[in-house]
Amino acid sequence: MRFIFLTILVALLVVFLNSVGPFWMVMIGIAFLSALISPNGFGGFMGGGLGMGLAWLGQCIYLGINTSSPLPDRMGELMGMGSGMTLIAITGVVGFLLGGFSGWTGILFRKMFQKTPENVYRG
């Protein structure tokens, strides 16, 4: 549940913060969000990653459909990656990795300050 919540919030963060700030600012934001919402480690990674990756992917596709510009294909060819579709995928993957590691960092940051519960079996 927390993981889905994080994914949605990260996606919103990308849409609003990234339109005015650079990607690294978004990464810091994701770390804070995931520390705040605090799913487990894997959830933080996946939430941050999917949130940012899907947002970037969605933004590329939106621009592509809206403008029907030849630029993605031209850039794909220029960078030796074939078509614009490859670039859309790569953008998504880069977004996923940046968001994922930011989210994971946030979780681990929070964990540093959490007391490890002792004698859990004694109740």
Added chain:
Amino acid sequence: MKYFSFLLVLGVTIALAVLVSIPIGQIPPIAPLLDPNHGFWQNSISEDELAAEELTLENLTAPVEVVYDQNLIPHIFAESEADLYRAQGYVTAQHRLWQMEFQTMAAAGRVSEIVGPIALDLDRMTRRKGLAFGAELGMKFLQENDPETLALVEAYADGVNQYIAQLSDARLPVEYKILNYRPEPWSAFKSLLLLKYMSDMLVGDRDLEFTNLRKILGEAKLDRLYPEFPSENDPVIEAAHVWDFEPLPVLKPDSMAYPDEELLISPLSQPEEGTGSNNWAVAGKKTKNGNPILANDPHLSLNLPSLWYAMQLSTPSNTVKGATLPGALGVISGFNQDIAWGVTNATRDTRDWYKITFQDESRKAYQYGTTWKPAERRIEEIKIKGQEAFIDTVIYTHYGPIVYDRSFRAERQDINFALKWTVHMGSNEQKTFLLMNKAKNHNDYNRALDHYTAPAQNFVFACKSGDIAMRIQGKFPLKWPGQGKFLMDGADPKMEWQGYIPNEQNASTLNPERGFVSSANQHPTDSTYPYYVFDNSYEHYRNRRLNRKLGEMEQITVEDMMGLQFDDYNLQAAEALPILIRLLGTYKADSPEAEKYLQELKSWDFFADPNQKGQTLYSIWSSETFESIWRELLESKAAVVRPSSYQTVELMAKSEQDSIFEVKSVDGVEAADYHVRLGFDSMLVVMEKWEAEQGDYSWANYKKTTIQHLVPTFKSFSVVNVYTGGGSGILNATGSRHGASWRMVVELGSQVQAFGVYPGGQSGNPGSKFYENFIPVWANGGYLDFGFRMKGDVDNVLFKTTLK
């Protein structure tokens, strides 16, 4: 443990963030490039989708309205000239910033800053030619003589800079993102530099090659193979024009010695063959409506973003429209309510070389007559991306910079040559265009041209009042016959230029009897003009075709003139092919392949239309034949230039047994037919390969017209294999990389009718729908309506922006 895992993951995250933020080799930082909010994806958005109703432009005296028509052509309505040019700078930068800056970086010899050491040699050459030096002198000239023009050039720069200052990452042109740099401030200096860049593109000389040829062939043979006037001369200013002035005397020294060692240095790059232009104007007595009609099509390298940017510039007192050069003020080829004008390159040798004899190794002084003159030094620091800067020392003499010396392209010869070029003289070309934009009559046109130095142009003119005119304007040195054709001895003061042809004695004509004026880069005049006008690259075909057609035509309409700009008739082929076929005789008559090609050639109508096969066959056969004829001459180790195709054809036609056709290495070869057969064989080989690999050899498919992005390695930003006809030496001069870079036809009736097109689009952004949208129109010989727009016109408005 938890601290450790946090630090580890934090480390990985930071490393990842850094990795995607820095360039790796030639790959730009990947995250800023891919970020959909700031990276290249944002460049997918076309200009109309980003339209703003209002934009802030400071330092205006009144709001400026910019109306974009459906082709994204801006129509700027300003209350004053300063406002107008400030807005021109801003609006041009919006669509063409990267190109403007890149071209001036190239002109300044600063390409290495952007692309790295690969451009170092190019930058050294540019700086040694002294383009920036020339622009500095131009700035000084403006500061001392023309503060009014300088103020306008600075207003333009301010407009560009205000655009740069507010430019977001998202809107940064995509080339900056790929090459990973940002625009620097524009300046008045850069505008001047751009005009020097045009000179460099258009002006050549063959002094080195002719010096070598003189040594190899001897003077008599040189004159025979490279005559100064062709047998059928059809000059810019009509033959038999009466020169009604007293020419200045030019004294030829009694004795002179040219440096005549065979020189093994590599020559400067030359304007490429195929670079040229047509312009003409017909008088009302030859047109259907009785109005003068003017046409212009400059032929240059076909590039994207296009060299030209269309605009209308209006103040309450004047409206002008046409093609502008991004970076320069005003319209360069266009029309206003009263007049129209256009330009073609007036090739003439205004670039000469002097051999410099230094006093000693220190190169601090050089010989001049019986004395030693001190030399100056200019330190050129060439910054290189990813490397230490390169320091080049260029020595300047009173002639100009020493381009070749022991440190640059001297190949094993210890030789120093200084370049004297009109580009190094303080001048004010910008003023010409500012005045021309608001000229009302022939006198205003002449006054505007008086400020023009280089690159020399044939300025065609037509006026609503009915006048048509042509003037060949540039700063032309006074030369004795032969001066500057060869390298000269700089130690001999008698070799100096003796002054300049006065402006009023530059060749010109007004309302000639024949009812038209025209130019196509041919000889400026016939041999009666009292000054020496040598150049190696004069055109011999387009001019004759053009003048014949204009001579025949009556009741001319705008459509006729459009048809003439798109005329594919290959006059060279019409003259040469019958000779080739005659000299071929029955050679290879038994080969079915040869017979097929020969039949195609014989049935060809000499039009280089895109679907024609004859043009392909002719172009291969003729070039292989000419190549064979001059092979032994060109095999010389020293740089030479071969006789023109016109001269070659004439020799084949009139003296096929001439000794020049002898091949020393093959016994018994004494006549032209040998070369024609060899050329035919080569054609068969080329065609066999082509048919096997490509199949179709119709002309458009063979010549593969390509409109190339300014960075040639950005192949996907280029447009390749454009289906269109024409070629070098043809009025529609569209070859594979050169051609009509702008076509304009204007009829000056009570309502000005104007049409124009260029192979590109208004946007410099390869992601925009306005990047290449004119190309299909251009390739089919179509035009866009270039009629004036009034401020309130509502038809075909894409969007409007108010600058205030």
